[in-house]
Structure formats: C-alpha cells, structure tokens
Amino acid sequence: MGIRHFIDFNDISREQWTALSKLTGEIITSPGDFADCCRGKTLATLFYEPSTRTMLSFQTAMLKMGGNYIGFDNPGNSSVAKGESLRDTVRIVGCYADIIAMRHPREGAAYAASLFSTVPVINAGDGGHLHPTQTLADLTTMMKEKGRLDGLKIGVCGDLKYGRTVHSLLKALSLFKNNTFYLISTFGLAAPRYILEEIENSGNKYVECDSLEKYLGEFDCLYMTRIQKERFASEEEYERQKGVFVLDAAKMKKARKDLIVLHPLPKVDEISEEVDLDPRAFYFTQAKYGMYARMALIKTMLETPFDPPAPVYPSDSGIRCPNPRCITNSEKKLPPLFTESQDGVKICRYCDFRAKW
Amino acid sequence: MGIRHFIDFNDISREQWTALSKLTGEIITSPGDFADCCRGKTLATLFYEPSTRTMLSFQTAMLKMGGNYIGFDNPGNSSVAKGESLRDTVRIVGCYADIIAMRHPREGAAYAASLFSTVPVINAGDGGHLHPTQTLADLTTMMKEKGRLDGLKIGVCGDLKYGRTVHSLLKALSLFKNNTFYLISTFGLAAPRYILEEIENSGNKYVECDSLEKYLGEFDCLYMTRIQKERFASEEEYERQKGVFVLDAAKMKKARKDLIVLHPLPKVDEISEEVDLDPRAFYFTQAKYGMYARMALIKTMLETPFDPPAPVYPSDSGIRCPNPRCITNSEKKLPPLFTESQDGVKICRYCDFRAKW
C-alpha cells in the first residue's frame, strides 16, 4: 500500500490516494504531531531547472517533519557540466539522501532516474510532461474545501493545449465519478484529443466552450491557469490572446457563493488583483495545502519498504523515441522502453509520446 | 512593545530599541540559553540580489536559535522570471515560512512586501535606500564597547553622499543626545542636506571636514566606509579619489587608546591591512554582534502577536513616484502612497523620495 516512487499521479491506486489524502488531512489538522517524524532524514532537491516555489515547498515539507535537505537549483553549477550522466548523479545522491525530489527540463527524466535510484524518487516536474505533486495540491484543496472529488462541476480555463497541470488534473479527476468539466479556452489552445477521450472513457462529462462567463454560475470549482508566453508562436499572438480569459470582480459576481477559485501559480494577468481579496479565492490556501500534501507523500514514501533490486542497465538497442524533448534523446545509454497498444501505437515509457512506426 | 515588521530603523521606538539591545546583550553573554528558542520555526531569506555576508548572518542567527531556513539568492532562478508579482511571492512564501528577510535592488521593496505579507518582514537592504539591520549591528557594537550611545564623538569617513549605512547610522544616532559627528569626505561625496538638518533638529552637532587626521585624536568611534566604485561617474574619478581617506598604522598612532574602529564591510582599500591587528579594530567583532542582534530581532518579531488584517490591495491611482529606482515603478499594481509635509513636499511612503509637484 506504500508508495515506492512517485512519477505520475495515475501510477497510484485509488486506495493509495485515499490513504494519502487522509494523512494529509491529519497533518493539516495537527501539524505539530508530525514535527519529528522525519528526524535524521535527508531530502535531496535536484533541480536541473529553477522552480523556486516548488523547491521551497518541498524543503519546507521536510523541515516541518524535523528532517533536513541538501540539493542544487542551478544547472550550470552541477556535475552535469562535467558530463556526468543522470544515472550516476542519482546513484551518488542516493549515497547521501534518503529521498530525492527531481525537477528536470526533459520529459521522462524522473522516470529515468527512478530506474537507477537506490532511494525513492519524486517527480517535481519533468519538462512539459508531468507535475504530479501539483495535482496532489489541487485534489487536496478540492477534497478539503468541497468534501468530495465526485459529482463536481469544474471549470478549467486557460491554455488547455500545453498546460501540463491541467492535463494531470483532468486525468486524475477522471478516476472519480460524475464530474463535469467545462473546458474554457480559445480554439488554438483547446485540450488535446487524447485527454477528451480519457474523460469520455471514464464516464465523466466535458463541455468545450470559449467563454469564461457562460457557465461560470454553475461551477463548484474554477481552475484558472496561466498562458505561458513561451508557448506562443509570436509576441503578437501572445498579446492578442493573453487577456481574453481574465477573471475579475465583475465576473465573480456571477459565480456561486460556494465557488472555490484555484490556480497552480505563479499567476500573471489572468486573475485581477481585486479577486485576491474575495473569500472564494483559494489559490494561496492551495499552495499551503500543496506543502502539507508533500509532507504526507514524503512521510509515506520514507515508510514504504524500499529494498532496491540490483538496477538493470540494458544496453542501447538503437531505437529512439521520436519526441525530441524526451530524456532518452539527451541522456546517452538510457534503455529505450515502449509499450504497444492494440492498434499498433507505440508509447514511450518515459515521456508517453505516442506514434505508429 | 513587540516588533511587527522591521523596515526602517527609525520605525522602532526608543523603548523597543532598549529592549532589543538588552536582549542582544543577553544573547552575547549566554548564546547557549537561546539554542532552542526558535525550534521548528523557519526563516525565508528572499535575496533578489546577492549579498552573501548578510544572508549568511541571517541564516546563522536562525540556526543558532534551533530554527532553520529556506530561500533563494539568485534572481534569475526565482519565479520572478515567470512574471510573478512581489506580492504573490510574499503571500506564497508566507505559506511556508514564519518570518521573511528580504533583500531587493529596488528602493521600498521591503515596505511593499510588508503591505501584503501574512508573516513578519525584515528589510535586509532595499537598493540604496535602507539597511536597518546593519544599523542594529553598528549601534550594538557601540553600546557594547562604549557603554552608551549619548555624548560620543564619532568620526564618519568615506562616501557620505551615497552611503546607505552612513545615512541610517546618522539618523539612528540622532535619536540620542549630545553626540558630535565629524563628517569626513571629499566635497563631491559630502552628506546630503536633509541628513544635516536631521542632526541639527535633534540637537546633536556635526562638523564637516575633508581630512581624516584633523580630529582623529578626539574620536570615541571612527566609522569607516567603502567608496563604492559604481557610484563614480568614471574610472578616472574613482582612481583619483579612492585612496584619499585611507586609515593606516601611522594615522592610528594619533588616535585615542579607547577608540573603536568600525566598518560595515566588505572593505577594500580604505583600511590598511596592518590595522586589522590593532586591538582598536572592531569591524570583525561588529560582524559577529550583527549576527547576535539579528537573533534578538528575529526572536522578538516571532514573539510579537501577528494577526494580519486582511491585506488591502488598493487599485492603481495612476500617480507615480518620480524616483526611477522606487519599487512602485517596477512592480505593477502597487498602491502609490505619499505623505505631504507642511511646505508642500510629497514624500513617497516606499522609498522616502521627496518632491514638490
């Protein structure tokens, strides 16, 4: 029932989520009861690209349980600059730390690390692929504030095409029942086909629309996201679209009294600053709950028996994942791993890239 | 009597200073008595520009009381690069830490942070504006080594025009009585008019002179400062003036036996290295006392009831502080705040810039 590695939110079972959620609730209620439960334990925060808030959240989580941390947040300063492989770095850090939280610009990097690690690995973000502890923060907040993850009407607004946190959230909520998702975006940034299929297959419902106001009055929860400037083809494209779906006080008047507004943060212009004062704004609370959820996760993983089998280092078969952002295309000597679906689509085990060939 | 935020040394009362000074003295005498007083508490060191010594001093202060720290010291690595506002950063860090020490290149940044923070904020330097914990270090050293802050003859040498620490020190000592300040600088780097007025108005005295030796034999305390290369109009100007007011062994022979020499550090060439061995050189002791003073400050602030009212987020009135280095001119949506003096001068509440318009 424990958790060995935490790479993809969907790797954990419904029972594991329930246990994690219960523990998170206990920590939120009585954080002091957990002040010493990780005494003498060390978390390594290996941040191959900077993400200050996520890093501070993990470090605080460890400190609040009496543990401590080591790590780096500056890729140019790491041994990587001397050509060290990811797997060697992970093996060495495993000599120092009891658990690793890794952020990496390459898709599939955390999974690759977990193949070779002698200690548990948490994915703290692997490129545009996954960020499962953000999903933990999101679900924890919904669970705590709405009391359930079933039968909710959830607006999701912003960049639904590239938004990693949105994809993870929709996939995670598809594990539950009777939810309706209102997918609010411009045409160019609509949710990808495979996400819509996953919602359908799960028996939940979705509605696509291009207006934030249209269904706003029905939502139990509104999940706002940033439109990342770097995702746009041009500066003009960015300027034209960025302001389209802004949540402000006027729109909030049309929303229900028990709405909760979430945001993975950092936010830029998509939420007007006056909304911060609205009691329905829960994004700062969400950041706090995210830290508590990370406490529960770290505690659970450190208590899970971890008797690593001798790591397997398959040699290079020469096959390559077609995704240029996949970790297997920058790290040498990583074994290519694919699963094949019934209709002949190969799915990369690292980055989930799907292709026929 | 507690301290809620610590932005400007002159914000604290004479009574608060007395309490802080007394506590600092107790810590210096028996640091071991305080080894656990911040157990389980977290300090966030948010350094938007690097200042290694100041950061290490704050972190050590927290560690010596059994607390711990999180933070960043690399602006490029922070969420700021993604466009996050100062107030969002402060709100989020307030979810993780119990107290914030902030260094920022913009004038007024720490005050701006205190407007939105749900935890106490310490100004660890805001551009060329204020650096009040350096003033704590300075006064603590004078108090500890001279036994009083009244009736002293104090030489202040170096860049008196731009020197932030000098301005803070002179303003702080003006709260006490019967001090005489010897303001030693070249003509181009003399103390600004408003500082001289503040000394006069307080009933203390000052003497301006352009020689370090002239009154050296009378000083109880000599406060040396660095002439910052970046303050000069040109490389030539710097080379011509930098060596003019150097303290060396020869000059020290003319000084009193009970003189104490202070310096905010880092020093470059303004004190000859042989002076380091003179028992009257107190600048390293001053660095140590600064750390103890920060312990007293953090402890006091953590014990001060802090029940934040709902933060007020006024909308932008469109008025702007004319000071280009003011935080209100780089952060969007910061409420402009001015006080107006009797003669119609507007004073910016963030950066203290004064102008008539």
Added chain:
Amino acid sequence: MGIRHFIDFNDISREQWTALSKLTGEIITSPGDFADCCRGKTLATLFYEPSTRTMLSFQTAMLKMGGNYIGFDNPGNSSVAKGESLRDTVRIVGCYADIIAMRHPREGAAYAASLFSTVPVINAGDGGHLHPTQTLADLTTMMKEKGRLDGLKIGVCGDLKYGRTVHSLLKALSLFKNNTFYLISTFGLAAPRYILEEIENSGNKYVECDSLEKYLGEFDCLYMTRIQKERFASEEEYERQKGVFVLDAAKMKKARKDLIVLHPLPKVDEISEEVDLDPRAFYFTQAKYGMYARMALIKTMLETPFDPPAPVYPSDSGIRCPNPRCITNSEKKLPPLFTESQDGVKICRYCDFRAKW
C-alpha cells in the same frame, strides 16, 4: 593528536590517519551513534567554484551528525564581486561558522585561508593542486575493502599528468610499505617526475605502462580516472585519446575476483556502463565512504583545541610565486612564503610550485 586544519593529506601523521580511519570505521558500522555529536555546530561550505557532489557530501556529513550548514556555491553571488579579500571573507565567516570547507579555483587558496582563519579550515579542492578529502575517501575504501594499505598492487589509469586526485593518492600511499603502482597512461599524460621520485624514495615500487590489460590480472585495486577534456590542447587531441583506456566487461573478465575498481567520479566514458553492475565496482561505495570519512574529519577537527594565536599579517615583500595559478598572484597582500631545498629549489608554501631563481 587532533587536526587543526586539513589542507594537504600529507600534513597529517601516520597516527592521525590511524585514528581518523578507526573513527571512520566506527561511523560506518553505527552511524546512528553519531547522530547528535555536532548538534548546534555549523559548517560553512565556501565554494568559490561549483562542485556539487563534494559540497553535498560535506553538507550531508554535517547533517548526519546533527549539525547544520551555511554557504555559497556561486562565485558571482559572493562578496568577492565587491572586491573583498579572501582573508576578510574567512574572518567574517569565522564569526558565523564553527568550521569551514573551502573550494577555490586558485592553488594554495585553502592554505592562505588557514593563515587568517579563527576556525578550522578544510581544503575541499584548490584548483589543480590538492583535494585531500578525496584521498580520504580513496584510502578509506581500500582500507575497508582490502583490510590494509600495505603490500597492495594498485593500477592507476588515466590522466596521470594533470590528475590531482591521482597525485594525492600516490603521495598518500607512499607513506605505507610494499605497494606496487602500475601507472597506466599514454606517453603524453604520464605521471610527473617528482611523483615518481617520491614513490622511489619511499621504498615502494612503480611500473609505467601504456596498456590497461597488460597487468590487469594482478591488481588488488584499479583506480580509474577521467581524462578532463579541458586538459587537452585541442578537440582533436581529446577525441583521439579519450577512448584509449576504457574499462569494459571484456577486460573485467581478465581481472581477479577480489579486485576493487575505484573512481573519484564523475566518470564519463572511461568505464562502460555494464561495469556498474559488476560486484567489483566500488566507486559508488567509495562516494558513500567519502561522506563517512568527512564526518570523522569534521568531528575530529571540531574536538581539536583551536585557540587561534593572533593572526600574523606580514606585509608584501614584493616577491611573487612564478605559478600564475597560485593564490598569491590573485589575492593582494598575501605574504609570500617559500622553503628552499638543499639544491637551491624554492618551493612555494601555498601551491608547492618548485623553481630555482
């Protein structure tokens, strides 16, 4: 019998090594017994150039004894950028920390720091000169896995000309008896003359050869090293030589069953990845032992009475070490110090540069 500073492995006596080695063994056996022995103590990691693994190893060592750490790893962020001298930095950090581990790009930097420091200094690498805690890691692994440091047949392969860790290892093992060193390199990267003389003078033996396989079947220990790209005159030269001495599974078949393979890490291509799975591969264990050895070192140094005499700051005599990488040629006002051998060779006390003049 204690250790005051740890700058050069050869500064410590045979008795000091024996005590350190014994303590390291005790820590490896029962790390929990040492979980609180440095409670309340602070290590400063001053890394003037990045070296992630070494820094994490030191920090972990301190944490595992209940202590804590402060420090920097980013030269651009340090006060050095403001022109602060190494000796001022060390004096100030000595106000905060109980012990310093320093990494610096300049040869002799740690020795220079030890001249002025009021707390013990550990050399964590000074340019291409020394890296004595790596040598501790190496000897600890040999001692633990082979049971002795005498009478061993040790292959040393790679860049023997510039390899700092190899030089330190050979010098250290020369303090013991009846060892035979097989020095395996290309002609251009052979071990320097003075190292060979030191081995000869100690009564140990060496064999130079340009084949990894030739004597492989005889080795008790094989010490592999990376050929640092930056040591080569050109990209072509690097490409031509880098692959010559690669250890792979085929070669491992010719080696003894009780061989241990060591490597200071990071490794790049000089060991094939399949060797990682060979039970004779001990380089990750070596990294772990290195951390334990640092624990023993820090504990020993913190327990050594350290009553600093007033530091001596001799003035500049104007003589300069001819080595452009010597710390005395970048730091102003460092006293030149030389010893002179019988045949008139001057040896710089900082960087060990030898010249007649």
